[in-house]
Amino acid sequence: MLFPSWQGGLLMEPVRRGDSGPAAAEVRATLASLGLVPAGPHGEGSSADSVLFDAACELAIREFQQQRGLTVDGVVGAETWSALVAARWRLGDRLLTRSVTEPMAGDDVETLQERLIEMGYDVGRPDGVFGASTERALQQFQREVGLLPDGGFGPGTMRALRQLGRKVVGGRPQLLRETALLRHAGPALVGKHVIIDPGHGGQDRGVVVPEGLLEWSEAELAWDLASRLEGRLSALGVHTDLSRGRDTWFSDADRAKFANAAGADVLVSLHIDGHRNPEASGIATYYFGTQSGASSTVGERLAGLVHREIVARTGLVDGRTHPKTWEILRRTQMPAVRVECGYLTSPVDRARLIEPAFRDTIAEAILVAVQRVFLPVEVDFKTGTMDMRELRSRLG
Ligand SMILES: [Zn+2]
The missing domain is CATH 1.10.101.10 (PGBD-like superfamily/PGBD)
Structure with a gap:
């Protein structure tokens, strides 16, 4: 009960400026609990007969009435009082159910x-x-x-x-719906549409590292990885598209637009990292997420799966999974992951990345992760255990 002194919480008489007593005290306490007047027991004056509903309360009530579309008179009548009571409820304070006779409001x-x-x-x-x-x-x-x-x-x-x-x-309202859409899409890879996005391209070669007479570039290696992944996905009946040609470049916004127009189920963006410090090494994956905590639930799961499969199969240093608001993640309407598959500037990572067999391993890891994201948790399998042949036979 909000105010035991008033039967059933009903306001018997309007409260106005200059009033004291229990009703005025209750109104003042309510205003304080809503943060509309400073908390504390005192109004104007300091003795026992101090005015509880003072000028500050009247002003607060006027503002409250204006905000709520009530008659602005600075007086707490029945209508204003019930609006004040409704405003006190915070989600979770009480059980909410539908009542036909006396609908709950607040x-x-x-x-x-x-x-x-x-x-x-x-x-x-x-x-x-x-x-x-x-x-x-x-x-x-x-x-x-x-x-x-x-x-x-x-x-x-x-x-x-x-x-x-x-x-x-604060995020995209459709994010939650991704889960439902994915469930609706079913577990089979056949007929799914995957966009593979090899980073950079054209004049933009990404990270470039000269080594003797050779020169390794992120754009070329990402392209090679993309081709290996595309071959594997196509073999399983997946419809794939690359977001760029071998020697062409598009902005990340355009790549996202392309993926959206295609109505793709998943997007995998492939990059290789670089750093001034040759000690920097390892793999990191990224999904859409903001500082405030808005994130793509499925994107996060996809990134986690891609990440764990690659780490388990390659032993690359674990640079973890992170939320980012990069264009390719923010503008895409489907779950998307960006993988930074090791550092081209790290002699250790580079020695592995330039091996075609190593790139095959990464492509296979991503393929398995993409399959896993469509599987219900009950039939999912353990990280690093499934190979391409097994996957094929399972899919029948
Ligand atoms: Zn890159």
Whole structure:
């Protein structure tokens, strides 16, 4: 109960400037809890009969009324009071369910509605009232994350929303939907569309390292890796496209646009790193993600799989998986991974990268990772265990 002194939380008389007593105290406390007036027990004056609903409270109420589309009079009547009470609720403070006779209302309901909309569910206008469309959207969400679709908002649903919702706030609303789309696409590789994106190209040779009479370039090695991966994917019935020709160059934005127009299921971007320090070595993978925590769930999984398969098969130094907002990751509408397959500037990595057999191993690792991202977790296999022949026989 919010204010025991008023039966059932009903406001008997309007509270206005100059008022003291329990009602004014309650209004002031509510304003303080909303951060609209400074916290603390005192209003104007310092004695026991100090004015609790003072000028600061009146101003705060006026601003609140204006913000909420109420009559701006600075007086707390029944309408303003119920709006204040509704504004106190934070998502997770209480259980939310649909009631036909007395619909639940509050800022927590509005937050829930906004989160559902961000994730692509249809709740209509976020009005802060828990109605039929909110219930339906919540049931759909619960079904998609494997919860009992009771249409009520409790701790389990809160947890699921936290885990998934965090990833979409401030990010691309379609990110969460990637999971659903991927599930819908099914586990078979046959008929999937994969864009292979060899970095750089044309005049842009990427990292270039001279070695004796030879000169190694990232662009050429990335192209070679891409061809090896393309051959393997095609052999398994995957529709593949390269984002550039052998000697041509496109911006990353254009490459992303190309992948989007093709309606591809996955994009794999291939690069080889370079650093002034020849000691720098190892493999790192990147997926779309921002500082605030918005990220591509499937992209992260794909990057993790590619990463682990390569590390397990090559023993390259583990440079981990990282979120980035690079164009090729940000502008693509499908799960995308960028792999930096070792450092061309590292004598250790370079000695391996220039071996065709080593590049075959990397291509195979990526192929297996791409297959794994389409598999439901139950039938997934262990990292570094599957080879191309086995994969083929499994796919029948
Ligand atoms: Zn590069």
